[in-house]
Amino acid sequence: MKIHNFEEKLVELLVPFTGRKIYKGTLLQDLSSQLIEVFNIQDNERLLIYMDGGVFSNKNGILLTPEALYYKYGRSEKRISWRRMINIGCVKRRNNHSITLGSLILYFSHSDITNDQVAQLLDSIRSMVSSIEVQEDLSTQSIVDQMRAVCSEYVGNRSYLAPLDANRLSESDLVDRFPGYEHHTAVIFLSFSKPGKVKDGILITEACIYWKPCWCPVESIPWELVAESHMYRVTDKIAMIIGRTSYDLFDCELSGEELVIVLKSLSRIAARKVEEQGASSVPQKWVMDLVDRAELPENDVLIADAFFLEYICKKHKFFISDYYPKHPLDADFLNREAFCLSTNERVVAHYRTALGKKAEYGVVITDVGIYIREPFEHSFPDAFISYDNLVQAPVDNTHSRFLLIGEYKYSFVHPQKFARLLEDIRLYITCLCTVPEGVEYPYDPSYTETWSLPVRGAHADSKRWIVVEDGMLKGLHTTEELQWAIDSRQMDRDLIKLWSYGASSWQTAEAALL
Structure with a gap:
């Protein structure tokens, strides 16, 4: 993220904070190697301040860099980029033991500063980032590079950016676990398992998302489906919904709310790529997940009677x-x-x-x-x-x-x-698609039965007809039923029009029943 003078402004916010368990300057440098290993800091990131959580000293707390906030408390580990912090929710004190940051809960109760002070600091950083103009131009990059740039802001300890690190994640394992992956370029892998293990997770590529929850088969979700769907987080925080299909998250590093932000950003990139290539490159799917349809645009679908x-x-x-x-x-x-x-x-x-x-x-x-x-x-x-x-x-x-x-x-x-x-x-x-004049008739809502018919199903495999008699709908009936109604004089042969598969227009009874 290219923000002018962001580091200087961030340091200014940190000046009032001091204490035995707040490290900056030379004190921070003495702990730098240990903190880099404990918090899994990304390459080329400089440490600005570390607030010790007080439990297992130097292994829990909040670490701030020019790029992100690193949080660790027990088994909970988070990396939150400053730009990402703008979108994931407000910062406030939750109780005497924790702070909420959007849907995340940060436990921070044993340092020399209070929870209210930490919440105020994070909220100030959040406001500062949102007010500074961000200079970026991703349009000239490839679609994979654009997606990686977005994902780099959301990387956690169990997320692997491509090119994948062979020491932590084998690409051959991904091919075995996610069939069809070899035809696409990997962007990022979000693991549901322990670091370095390729068992379950979300593999994001330039063409689709491979979703593999525990004990379930792999599912491929194309980007056009993600872009057309209404995505939101399930309240129990173990699954997210794309369209109306629920996808389990289990122990994913990102919450459902955060993952929605990532997928929406990536789907916009994919949509721009599709526009560049032309509409013909989009796979035609006749069945699609339910989308949030506030209103029907003109000519959206065939309007039936x-x-x-x-x-x-x-x-x-x-x-x-x-x-x-x-x-x-x-x-x-x-x-x-x-x-x-x-x-x-x-x-x-x-x-x-x-x-x-x-x-x-x-x-x-x-x-x-x-x-x-x-x-x-x-x-x-x-x-x-x-x-x-x-x-x-x-x-x-x-x-x-x-x-x-x-x-x-x-x-x-x-x-x-x-x-x-x-x-x-x-x-x-x-019939509506084939016959130019369609089905036109004065419908009578009180009219429910056409005529007395023999038991249906005796000729289930015979040809079926749409029947209109003198402008009145007479329903859909088989050839045998239609012939029986004419022979029993329940219908006038001269007044009916018939249509069935293969006909280009309405037919008379004589022509249809030959």
């Missing part, structure tokens, strides 16, 4: 049963905030899975897409599936408890039921 979707859901008894209420779209049943629904999205139906009988889980069908939130922790991602992408994604319900949508797998209590529902929705959306 909510009335027709509601008819489809009722036809499949999507939320009508003894177990669920018949009209479950009130606030007590559906938590719109949990699904990140925008204010102008119309909810058509909400199905709560058997293991998640709460308002914030299940499947929500709206006029712009389908939202899925699982009620238990596993590797299946919560997702938003737009209708235009649903048309392109194959649906497979051959698995007993899972429904495969494209390349993604979701767990459902009745996957075959959802597969049939999605197939009917896909038929309708495909």
Whole structure:
């Protein structure tokens, strides 16, 4: 960080502090070699002042350099760069034994200065750094160098900047632990294990993030997904959320709050790189994690007809049963905030899975897409599936408890039921995309049944049709059902229009049923 006269201003703030356990000048030089080893000071950093914590002298306390604050108390070790200190929260005295710095707790109760004085000192440094103009220009550097420059401010004792130190971390171990890593350039590795061990952690590269928690498989998160997601720290401080997927942190050197700051900074760098290369370089993903959608931009997704979707859901008894209420779209049943629904999205139906009988889980069908939130922790991602992408994604319900949508797998209590529902929705959306005039009809909300039909399912594999009779929607039906309704004179052959896969426009009954 290039801050003019920062060191001189920092020394001025430290002048009033003195005492037996506060070391500076020649006293600090006498302890320098020991402090460098204990606090793991980075190369070329000069020591300015050391405040002894009083427990195990010279092995606990706060050490200040022109670049950062080093803190050590027992097994807790932190390195906080001055610029980073601006963003991680306020400094205040917590109690007689500790100080809070954002979400961090600094235990400092045995020195010659009080906690209030230490908190005041850190807050003064924080204010000084925020008021000084920072001179930097990273745009001319490579994307890897830009990312390393950001990560260098957040390095802790268990974080390894690339090029990786062979004495502490073997690059071959990373290749074995993180499949696919050899195709990317490493930026930094944040270990969840003991220093020097490559077991679990977060490997950041120029193209993606490799996330490997304890006893779990490696997961790759592309930067475009991070950039589009709403990231925040979980209150229990053991996990962070990207989109709506929770990623365990365990014993990571950085807290969830701090890691959010790092990833947001890196995602902005990656986004600029994508813009330079052109939009074609961005992988096209038809399923994406839920994002914080305050409002729907124009032409964001294909807007479907909510009335027709509601008819489809009722036809499949999507939320009508003894177990669920018949009209479950009130606030007590559906938590719109949990699904990140925008204010102008119309909810058509909400199905709560058997293991998640709460308002914030299940499947929500709206006029712009389908939202899925699982009620238990596993590797299946919560997702938003737009209708235009649903048309392109194959649906497979051959698995007993899972429904495969494209390349993604979701767990459902009745996957075959959802597969049939999605197939009917896909038929309708495909019609909207194919037929220029779409589906136009005067919808009557009181109209719920089309005609008396034989038992459904007898011809489940036969061709299905969208049926409109004299401007009135008649639903989706198989060829056999349609022929039976015409033969029984429940429908006028001359007044109906039909559409199915492969047709470029609406067809008459004579042409369609030949």
